[in-house]
Amino acid sequence: MLSRKLLLVSLMAGLSVAFAHQVRAEDEDDLARAPGGGWRPHFTVTVPRDKMKAAYPKGATVTGKAGLDCTAAAGGKLVDCRIAREEPAGQGFGQAALSVVGYERIKTTDDAGAATTGRPVRTFFEFLAPGDANPNWLRKPTGQDIANVFPKKAIDDGVAGKATIGCQVTTEGFLQNCKVLSESPKDYNFGAAGLQLTPQLRMTPKIRGGKAVPGGTVAIPINWEAPSRSFTTTSTSVVLDPPWTQVPTQAEVNAAWPQGRRA
Numbered sequence: 001m002l003s004r005k006l007l008l009v010s011l012m013a014g015l016s017v018a019f020a021h022q023v024r025a026e027d028e029d030d031l032a033r034a035p036g037g038g039w040r041p042h043f044t045v046t047v048p049r050d051k052m053k054a055a056y057p058k059g060a061t062v063t064g065k066a067g068l069d070c071t072a073a074a075g076g077k078l079v080d081c082r083i084a085r086e087e088p089a090g091q092g093f094g095q096a097a098l099s100v101v102g103y104e105r106i107k108t109t110d111d112a113g114a115a116t117t118g119r120p121v122r123t124f125f126e127f128l129a130p131g132d133a134n135p136n137w138l139r140k141p142t143g144q145d146i147a148n149v150f151p152k153k154a155i156d157d158g159v160a161g162k163a164t165i166g167c168q169v170t171t172e173g174f175l176q177n178c179k180v181l182s183e184s185p186k187d188y189n190f191g192a193a194g195l196q197l198t199p200q201l202r203m204t205p206k207i208r209g210g211k212a213v214p215g216g217t218v219a220i221p222i223n224w225e226a227p228s229r230s231f232t233t234t235s236t237s238v239v240l241d242p243p244w245t246q247v248p249t250q251a252e253v254n255a256a257w258p259q260g261r262r263a
Helices: 025-032 049-054 093-103 143-148 152-157 190-200 250-255
Strands: 043-045 064-072 078-087 120-127 137-139 161-169 175-184 206-208 211-213 216-224
Touching: 049 093, 064 093, 078 093, 078 120, 093 120, 143 190, 161 190, 175 190, 190 216
Parallel strands: none
Antiparallel strands: 064 078, 064 120, 161 175, 161 216, 206 211
């Protein structure tokens, strides 16, 4: 485990939840069918929340989604966009996406350093109906949490890393069915480190029609900055998900719920 000295972690900038503006876990299959083989662009600028809200189609009654097929242009702009899909159809979500895609920007090079100009890009949008909401944080990992799972090999080599973890959010706000969506550099186990954090995290559930529903899918990007050489490690291990021999029943959990707290 790392020493108690402050680890330089990009917590505020490097830890966030990706919803409509970046590729979500639930859109993986659709991305794979996109033109160009489904390469993953890195979005550097997303549509402001107020612009998304203002673009919600007049007359629409539910939360809707749209996917656009575009071309990457100079400066990371997306041009020549067309509607690839929208659901539900006929309520204007495709046109709403076309009205806001101009705010987006992608990184001008890919992971290999090659220019992205001229490549096909599929981008996704979700327009929330009034009263609907996507999962949001109740408990994020702290800097110490992230430090506790810093891969030992990366510490020894002084290597920074990042990973994106995709999870489903239950109606109670727990994360389940988590998997590694991406990690870099390879062979340093940053993805596995990110997965170790998920049992500690809590989120608000997905809200549709005023009710909590299962299936809220989130992508959690986590950044680890390279540790200072002044940091030391010890042989102390941290068990984040021990093999429990006894756990409370659902009835016991329900009985412990604070009186008067219905949210």
